[in-house]
Amino acid sequence: MFPLSTGMAVLAGLSLGVLGVLWVFYERWERRGGSAARPAAHHCVRCDAVYGAPRAGGGTRCPRCGHPNPPLRF
Numbered sequence: 001m002f003p004l005s006t007g008m009a010v011l012a013g014l015s016l017g018v019l020g021v022l023w024v025f026y027e028r029w030e031r032r033g034g035s036a037a038r039p040a041a042h043h044c045v046r047c048d049a050v051y052g053a054p055r056a057g058g059g060t061r062c063p064r065c066g067h068p069n070p071p072l073r074f
């Protein structure tokens with residue numbers, strides 16, 4: 001093993017602290033709805049329209065032709 005200087009130890013500790021804060025923030029954001037609160041992209045298989053709509057349990061209807069479409073998954 002190589003010796004770890006005090007500066008490197010402080011820098012590593014700060015990095016781990018920042019990651020821990022981001023982790024806690026992300027966990028709380030997911031519990032409050034997280035990605036479900038953001039709109040999802042949809043592609044209509046009937047008229048080829050691409051639109052955004054809230055993430056619903058099932059599909060959402062196309063604003064152009066009314067055909068129900070599931071959200072796109074990447």
Ligand SMILES: [Zn+2]
Pocket residue numbers: 044045046047048049062063064065066067
């Ligand atoms: Zn459509």
